[in-house]
Amino acid sequence: MEAAGVVFSIGWLHITSTVVTTWGLLLFFGVGCWLATRRLSADKPGLVQTALEGVVQSIDSAIDGVLPGRAELLLPFVGTLWLFVAVANLTGLIPELHSPTADLSTTAALAFLVFLSVHWYGIRSAGLKEYLKHYLTPSPILLPFHLLGEFSRTIALAMRLFGNIMSLEMAALLVLLVAGLLVPVPILMLHIVEALVQAYIFGTLALIYIAGGMQSHEASENTEAPQSNDKKGSTT
Amino acid sequence: MELNWTTFALEIINFLALLWILKRFLYRPVLATLAERRAGIEHSLNEARAAQANAASLKTQFESRLADWEQEKAAARARFDAELASERARQMEVLSRDLAAERERSAAQDAHRQETVRRELVAEAGSDARAFASVLLGNLAGPDLEARLVELFIDELAVLPEARLAPLRAGQNDHGHGVVTSAYPLAEVQRQRLSSAIDARLGTHGPLEFVEDGKLLAGVRLSLGAWQLDFSLAGELGVFAEASNLAR
Numbered sequence: 459m460e461a462a463g464v465v466f467s468i469g470w471l472h473i474t475s476t477v478v479t480t481w482g483l484l485l486f487f488g489v490g491c492w493l494a495t496r497r498l499s500a501d502k503p504g505l506v507q508t509a510l511e512g513v514v515q516s517i518d519s520a521i522d523g524v525l526p527g528r529a530e531l532l533l534p535f536v537g538t539l540w541l542f543v544a545v546a547n548l549t550g551l552i553p554e555l556h557s558p559t560a561d562l563s564t565t566a567a568l569a570f571l572v573f574l575s576v577h578w579y580g581i582r583s584a585g586l587k588e589y590l591k592h593y594l595t596p597s598p599i600l601l602p603f604h605l606l607g608e609f610s611r612t613i614a615l616a617m618r619l620f621g622n623i624m625s626l627e628m629a630a631l632l633v634l635l636v637a638g639l640l641v642p643v644p645i646l647m648l649h650i651v652e653a654l655v656q657a658y659i660f661g662t663l664a665l666i667y668i669a670g671g672m673q674s675h676e677a678s679e680n681t682e683a684p685q686s687n688d689k690k691g692s693t694t
Numbered sequence: 695m696e697l698n699w700t701t702f703a704l705e706i707i708n709f710l711a712l713l714w715i716l717k718r719f720l721y722r723p724v725l726a727t728l729a730e731r732r733a734g735i736e737h738s739l740n741e742a743r744a745a746q747a748n749a750a751s752l753k754t755q756f757e758s759r760l761a762d763w764e765q766e767k768a769a770a771r772a773r774f775d776a777e778l779a780s781e782r783a784r785q786m787e788v789l790s791r792d793l794a795a796e797r798e799r800s801a802a803q804d805a806h807r808q809e810t811v812r813r814e815l816v817a818e819a820g821s822d823a824r825a826f827a828s829v830l831l832g833n834l835a836g837p838d839l840e841a842r843l844v845e846l847f848i849d850e851l852a853v854l855p856e857a858r859l860a861p862l863r864a865g866q867n868d869h870g871h872g873v874v875t876s877a878y879p880l881a882e883v884q885r886q887r888l889s890s891a892i893d894a895r896l897g898t899h900g901p902l903e904f905v906e907d908g909k910l911l912a913g914v915r916l917s918l919g920a921w922q923l924d925f926s927l928a929g930e931l932g933v934f935a936e937a938s939n940l941a942r
Contacts, residue, residue: 474701480708487712491719498723500730507727514724533725534717542712563701570702571709 476561483545483558513541520662525669532668535575539568540661543619547653550627551646557653560624562616569616572664573608580671592674615663622656824935831927835912837878839927843913844876844884847925848891854923861921863896873903873917877910877926892916 464472494506503511517537522529543559550557558564580589593604626649633642874880874888889902896918907915913926924930 472698472700473704474698476701477704477708480705484708484712484715488715488719491716495719495723498727500727500734503727510720510724511728514721515728518725530725534713534721537721538709538713538716541716542709558705561698561701562696563698564705566697567702567705568709571706 474561474563475556476558476564479549479555480546480558480564483542483549486545487541521665524665525672528672532579532665536661536665536668539572539664540657543568543660544654544657547623547657548650550623550630550653551649557623557627559619559656560627562620565616565620568619568660569612572615572667573612575664576608576667576671579668580674583672584674589671589674611663611667615660619656619660622652626652820935824931827934828931831931832911835877835927840876840878840912840914841884843925843927844880844888847914847916847923848887850925851891851895851923854895859895862916862918862923864919864921871901871903873905875905875907875910875915875917875926877906877908877912879906880904880914888914 463475465475465478466473494510498507514533514537517540518529518533521532521536525532546558546564548557549555550560559568577589583589584592593601626645630642630645630649633645872892874885880888885902885904892902909928911927911931913924913929915926915929916923924932
């Protein structure tokens with residue numbers, strides 16, 4: 459698959475189609491949410507409000523299931539990850555548009571944000587000293603492996619999403635070129651499922667990484683249950 | 695597959711902008727609405743709980759009052775039953791008394807009625823007997839019977855007690871002569887014997903006057919003033935009638 463082309467440049471700043479599409483998504487989210495939440499009613503919710511409440515409550519429940527009592531803190535970041543990745547993945551279904559998540563730059567940026575948020579929420583939850591101490595548990599010898607795990611899971615996060623979405627679009631394009639107009643329809647339906655599954659996986663892994671960072675000081679105190687979430691995340 | 699650092703940086707900025715947009719226009723209003731609804735539901739639940747507690751309290755109070763009412767009802771019923779039994783006993787006693795009085799009054803009325811009937815029967819029987827005797831004696835009356843009654847008069851006068859003779863003597867003294875009344879004309883012999891017998895018992899007197907009166911049926915009557923010594927069938931029937939009247 460070819461790299462996203464530059465749409466226009468502002469001086470040395472080259473704006474690619476990925477960025478333009480993402481701006482379009484921002485506009486879509488912004489206008490859509492503003493229109494949908496202008497007149498919310500606690501007594502008589504409409505269809506759109508009910509759908510929005512269902513989405514928000516589902517995200518809230520998922521976060522609360524992993525980190526009880528922290529849903530309010532993590533909802534903006536994790537929820538935005540889920541919504542953005544899901545919609546960005548589905549954008550590839552629109553003709554003449556490519557999914558922003560089929561660009562490694564986007565997935566790397568998201569993974570980088572996840573990497574930063576893990577440390578941000580971990581330090582905020584346990585304090586800098588306690589948070590850094592968990593890299594030395596159960597033994598300081600494991601520090602390189604901890605650091606390697608941090609970077610590798612971030613790269614894996616970016617590569618997984620990029621690889622899946624890019625391959626889906628490419629597969630659909632190849633089938634369309636080889637077989638004809640309507641043959642890629644099953645591939646496109648598979649694209650929908652895969653897009654939602656990858657969004658769920660990306661958000662869930664981010665949530666698990668953040669939960670691991672926030673619970674690191676507890677893990678360092680209880681060495682019998684070390685970094686279970688990190689192990690799970692790194693092997694996904 | 696290549697990494698464009700400009701895109702990388704802009705995507706980071708874009709994501710942070712999207713984070714702000716969603717937080718501002720989606721999460722905050724939706725969560726506020728949910729919190730408001732949750733608060734409303736909690737308020738409704740609290741009201742429902744309060745209403746339930748109030749209902750339970752009212753139910754308990756009602757059950758307590760109901761139990762009190764049942765006890766009061768049982769006590770009132772027992773009191774009413776006792777009063778009813780007492781009133782029934784009193785009424786029965788009054789009724790028994792009235793019944794006994796009524797029975798006594800009825801018995802007295804029956805006795806009075808029976809006595810009246812008996813008297814009427816006695817009177818009727820006496821009247822019938824008197825009529826029968828009058829008819830019989832009237833049929834039997836005659837000079838022979840009168841002769842025998844004159845003889846009987848003489849005999850009875852001879853043995854008449856002094857207590858009965860005393861008024862006759864007093865009547866004789868007050869009025870002079872005596873009158874001998876007979877139903878049939880007396881023979882001279884009979885007149886002399888009568889005069890002798892009267893003289894013997896009443897002493898000396900004036901001449902006796904002999905008169906006839908058929909109403910006597912038979913027999914004689916001696917009249918001395920207001921006093922009479924009657925030995926006639928009519929006199930006997932009169933005595934009989936008087937006795938019958940007395941018997942009533």
